[in-house]
Each structure stands twice: as structure tokens, then as C-alpha cells.
Amino acid sequence: MRTIAHISDLHFGRADPAIVAALAHDLKESAPDLVAVSGDLTQRARRREFAAARDFLQGLGLPVLAVPGNHDIPLFDVARRLLQPLDRYHRYIHAEDNPFYVDDEMAVLGLNTARRTTFGDGRLSLSQIAVVRERFERLPPALAKILVTHHPFLPAPAGPRQALVGRGLLGLQACEVCGVDVLLTGHLHRGFTGDVRSHHVAIKRSILVFQAGTAVSTRLRGEANSYNLILLDPPRLSCTVHAWDRHGFRPLAPTRFLNTGGEWQRQE
Numbered sequence: 001m002r003t004i005a006h007i008s009d010l011h012f013g014r015a016d017p018a019i020v021a022a023l024a025h026d027l028k029e030s031a032p033d034l035v036a037v038s039g040d041l042t043q044r045a046r047r048r049e050f051a052a053a054r055d056f057l058q059g060l061g062l063p064v065l066a067v068p069g070n071h072d073i074p075l076f077d078v079a080r081r082l083l084q085p086l087d088r089y090h091r092y093i094h095a096e097d098n099p100f101y102v103d104d105e106m107a108v109l110g111l112n113t114a115r116r117t118t119f120g121d122g123r124l125s126l127s128q129i130a131v132v133r134e135r136f137e138r139l140p141p142a143l144a145k146i147l148v149t150h151h152p153f154l155p156a157p158a159g160p161r162q163a164l165v166g167r168g169l170l171g172l173q174a175c176e177v178c179g180v181d182v183l184l185t186g187h188l189h190r191g192f193t194g195d196v197r198s199h200h201v202a203i204k205r206s207i208l209v210f211q212a213g214t215a216v217s218t219r220l221r222g223e224a225n226s227y228n229l230i231l232l233d234p235p236r237l238s239c240t241v242h243a244w245d246r247h248g249f250r251p252l253a254p255t256r257f258l259n260t261g262g263e264w265q266r267q268e
Contacts, residue, residue: 001105001231001232001233002033002034002103002105002106002144002231002232003030003032003033003034003229003230003231003232004032004033004034004035004036004106004108004146004184004229004230004232005027005030005032005034005035005036005062005227005228005229005230006036006038006184006210006212006227006228006229006230007023007027007035007036007037007038007212007215007227007228008037008038008039008040008150008185008186008187008212008213008214008215008227009038009039009040009069009186009187009189009212009213009214009215009217009219010037010040010041010042010053010056010214010215010216010217011040011041011042011043011071011214011216011217011218011219012041012042012043012049012050012052012053012056013042013043013044013046013048013049013052014043014217014218014219015052015216015217015218016216016217016218016225019215019216019225019244020056020216022244022248022249023215023216023227023249024056024059024060025248026242026248026249027060027062028060028061028062030229031062032062032229033063033103033106034062034063034064034065034101034106034108035057035060035062035063035064035065036064036065036066036108036110036146036148036184037057037064037065037066037067037148038067038069038148038149038150038184038185038186038187038212039066039067039068039069039070039071039072039113039114039149039150039151039186039187040069040070040071040072040150040186040187041053041066041068041069041071041072041089041093042071042072043071043217044071044074044075045071045072045073045074045075045088045089046088047088047092050072050088050089050091050092050093051092053092053093054092054093057093063101065099065100065101065108065110065148066093066094066099066110067097067098067099067110067111067112067113067148067149067150068086068089068093068097068112068114068150069114069122069150069151069186069187070114070115070118070119070120070121070122070150070151070187072086072088072089072093072114073085073086073089073114073115073116074088075119085114085116086112086114097111097112098110098111098112098128098131100135102139102143105143105144105232105234106143106144106145106146106232107135107136107139107143107144107145107146108146108147108148109131109132109135109136109145109146109147109148110147110148110149111124111128111131111132111147111148111149111171112128112150113149113150113151113165114150114151120163121151121163121166122149122150122151122165122166122187123151123165123166123167124149124165124166124167124168124170124171125167126167126170128171129167129170129171129174130174132147132171132174132175132178132180133174133177133178136175136178136179136180137177137178141179142234144181144182144232144234144237145178145179145180145181145182146180146181146182146183146184147171147175147180147182147183147184148183148184148185149165149183149184149185150185150186150187151164151165151185151187152164152165152185152186152187152188152209152211153165153168153171153172153183153185153196153199153200153209154185154192154194154196154198154199154209154211155199156188156190156192156211157192157194159190159221159222162187162188168200169200169202169203172196172200172203172207173202173203175207176203176204176205176207179205180207181207181208181237181259181264182207182208182209182210182230182237183196183207183208183209183210184210184212184228184230185209185210185211185212186211186212188211188221189213189214189217189219189220189221189223190211190213190221190222190223191211191212191213191223191226191228191241192211193208193209193210193211193239193255194208194209194211195207195208195209195264196208196209205262206259206262206263206264207264208237208257208264210228210230210239212226212227212228213225213226213227213241214226215227224243224244224245225243225244225249226241226242226243226244226249227241227242227249228240228241228242229242229251231254234259235258235259235260236256236257236258236259237256237257237258237259237264238254238255238256238257239254239255240252240253240254240255
């Protein structure tokens with residue numbers, strides 16, 4: 001059995017200090033096996049923002065796998081954006097764009113979908129899609145396989161439509177071949193759960209998506225700050241949203257799934 005705390009869109013520089021402290025307390029209490037951060041650790045990719053994000057993550061005392069988001073590339077510093085887009089991210093957060101974590105029960109791969117040539121949209125490269133296959137294909141089928149990106153593979157169930165990650169279908173086809181079970185994504189500042197087949201009809205294998213809201217920032221889009229706590233207990237899996245209620249993060253009713261013959265079925 002493994003637990004993953006899925007946090008996203010921290011936006012240090014626009015983070016609420018009280019919520020930051022409450023999130024740190026909550027994560028230390030739950031002590032997940034891994035904290036997966038699906039991008040936008042900073043608001044404007046400034047040094048002090050990256051330093052705050054680094055101090056927060058290191059202060060947890062927990063294993064962390066993080067990927068950058070579009071806000072982690074400088075916006076106004078054009079020279080740095082073009083020539084060294086992730087220099088500060090690499091210096092303060094993670095030396096790798098596509099980090100990988102594996103233990104006896106799960107394998108988690110992060111892919112950087114942020115691009116210096118676009119301001120909000122994201123994209124997978126062909127080489128990154130090859131990395132999905134290289135990392136996951138050689139692993140035992142019994143391991144839970146999770147992919148983390150900033151940009152989403154599924155649109156939100158309601159509200160304004162935003163662009164999905166570029167080459168997303170090619171990435172999903174690689175995930176399908178490799179037996180990926182779960183995608184963890186951010187960017188939308190909205191939380192929801194779905195199956196990729198609800199939007200990508202070419203995909204035949206059941207792959208779950210857990211979309212996270214913004215964990216600690218003031219940049220809300222009609223939802224409270226929140227994060228996901230995911231429990232992997234094959235063939236069962238559950239995702240519990242922990243939502244901020246002005247006093248702390250409170251768990252909502254979990255969404256549970258059972259894998260039967262390779263098919264994830266939602267349990268009522």
C-alpha cells in the first residue's frame with residue numbers, strides 16, 4: 001500500500017501564508033510515501049519565489065517529485081526566458097526536467113510540459129514520449145504506474161475550455177502500451193477525476209486522471225484551495241480531496257476505484 005499527496009499550482013509569490021502553514025502541517029501529519037507536485041511552484045519564476053518553494057518542500061521532510069509549470073519560466077525577462085528558461089527551477093527545485101521515482105510498489109514519472117515559446121499552453125516532446133516507454137515498459141506489471149505533468153489531458157467537466165497538453169494523444173498511446181494507471185495534472189486550478197477515454201476515444205485502456213486544484217495560492221477559480229491524497233492498495237485505489245475551510249484542510253468523501261480485468265470501476 002502506498003500514499004501520494006498530489007499538490008499543484010502553489011504559486012509562491014501569490015501564496016497565502018496561513019494556508020501554506022496548514023498544508024505543511026497536514027502533509028506532515030499524513031506522511032505520504034511521496035509528494036507529487038504538478039507544476040507552477042512560483043508566480044513569476046523569481047529567485048525569492050523559488051527559494052520559498054524550496055524551503056516549503058524541504059521543510060516537509062518527505063520524498064518529493066516535482067515538475068515545472070508555465071509560471072516557473074520567466075515571463076518578463078525575455079533573455080532568460082529564451083536562453084535559460086528553467087535555470088532557476090533547476091537550481092532551487094530539481095535538477096531534472098523529467099524526474100523518476102520507483103520503489104517496490106509504485107513507479108512515478110514526471111514530465112516537463114512547460115515551454116518557453118508559449119505563455120500558457122504546454123506540450124510533450126517526442127523524446128519525452130519515448131521516455132515514458134523507456135521508464136515504464138521494463139517494469140513489472142504489478143507496480144502501480146503514475147505519470148505527473150502540469151498541463152492537463154482532460155478538459156474540466158464544466159466552465160471555460162482550455163487547451164489540453166500538446167501531443168497528448170501520442171503521450172496517452174504510450175501510456176496505454178506501458179500500462180500506466182494514473183495521470184496527475186494541474187494548471188486549471190480546479191479539481192476533478194475522470195478516465196481519459198471520456199475524451200480520447202482512440203484510447204481503449206482505462207487510465208484515471210486526478211486533476212488538482214491550487215493548493216495554497218490566492219489565484220482561485222471558483223473552488224477552495226485543495227490537494228489530493230491518493231491511496232494505492234491494488235486492486236483498489238482511492239482519491240480524497242482535502243479542501244481548505246478557513247481553519248484547515250478537511251477531507252471530503254473519497255472517490256474509490258476497483259480494478260477488475262484492467263478496468264478501473266468507480267465504487268459507490
